[in-house]
Every structure is written in C-alpha cells, then in structure tokens.
Amino acid sequence: MTGQVSFDSHARAVLAAAVEYVNRLTDGYSGGVAYEAPADEPEAVTGAVADALTALGYSAASVPVDDARRLVRLAGRMRIVFEAANSGDLDAAAAEINALLVDTNARPQLDRGRERPWSLHFHGPDEQLANGWAAGCAAGLALAVGSDLAGRLGVCAAPQCDRVFVDVSKNGQRRFCSPQCQSRVKAAAHRARQQAG
Numbered sequence: 001m002t003g004q005v006s007f008d009s010h011a012r013a014v015l016a017a018a019v020e021y022v023n024r025l026t027d028g029y030s031g032g033v034a035y036e037a038p039a040d041e042p043e044a045v046t047g048a049v050a051d052a053l054t055a056l057g058y059s060a061a062s063v064p065v066d067d068a069r070r071l072v073r074l075a076g077r078m079r080i081v082f083e084a085a086n087s088g089d090l091d092a093a094a095a096e097i098n099a100l101l102v103d104t105n106a107r108p109q110l111d112r113g114r115e116r117p118w119s120l121h122f123h124g125p126d127e128q129l130a131n132g133w134a135a136g137c138a139a140g141l142a143l144a145v146g147s148d149l150a151g152r153l154g155v156c157a158a159p160q161c162d163r164v165f166v167d168v169s170k171n172g173q174r175r176f177c178s179p180q181c182q183s184r185v186k187a188a189a190h191r192a193r194q195q196a197g
Helices: 009-025 042-055 065-086 090-104 129-145 179-196
Strands: 028-030 033-035 107-111 119-123 153-155 164-166
Touching (some): 065 153, 065 164
C-alpha cells in the first residue's frame, strides 16, 4: 500500500494513545535496555498514566488510581494486538480486539469540541478517564485491523526492543519504534561490515 495513510484525526489520536500506553505501561525492552513498567504502587502507576496523557497533549492533573490500574491492564491486552498484527496473525488480533470492545462497552458517538466539527468517538457507558480511553483505543485498533491498515501496527525490529508503533509513513515500510533504534541497527550493521572487511 502506498500513499498517505487514511486514519482520521480521532483514529490517529486513539492509536497514538494505544502506543503510549503499551510502551509506557508494559515490561519489555526499549532501545536495547530492559524496561520495567511502573510498579503497582499508586504514585508510580498514576504518574506513568499522567505522563502518557501529557505526551499525547492532554492535561493530566489528577489520575484516579483505579483508572490508572485499569489502563495498565488494558496496555497488556493491547500489546497482544500489536504483536499479533505485527506477526500477521490477524485472527488473534481480531479476537483480542473483539474482547476489548465488549469489555470496554465501546459505542460510537458523535462529539464535537469547541470550534471543532463533529467527529466519531467511542466512549464507554460513563465518562471515567480509563473507560473513555479504553473504549477509544479498542475502537482505534478495530478500525486499523478491520481495514487494509492492519499491517501498520508494528513492533520494533531492533534487537532488545519491543516497543510498538503505528506506521503512518507513505510507503508503509517502517520497522523501528524510533530513529534511535533505527540508528542503533544501522551502526551495528556498519560495525559488522567493517569487522568482516
């Protein structure tokens, strides 16, 4: 697939949120270093969720502990979706997304902000922080996997990095979570060529 990716602005926002939550709230590797998600202590988990919201451009003055813990559980489930989609197992990705849609009670709703046009959002049955983001992220992943954009959900190909991303490039060839991981892989390949030559 070539050309500009056709996620609408809300879909881009909730997919960016899914990436932030998975990358900040799940254990693994990041840039060649072991990454530990925040401990289940109230300050650590609410701080990590607040940091994710701030990175997304949202005010995160106070994150309720129960909401933060729910988003941590959601992040683990969304990691399953990214990993399945990245490996081409769309059946597993779809099964987890369907479970997320049911569990979050995502429902389509037209909303509009100040001086902004109507847009489609996916809120849960109440306006709690975790419920709104959980439903939105589940719906965003469903929009990606339910279209020809499923291949745009990726896991970093760099050694010792498993951070996720959404490829919005024109050519759809992104393989790394960040320019740093891409540079790390290129530098390692260059060193290997130098040693072999």
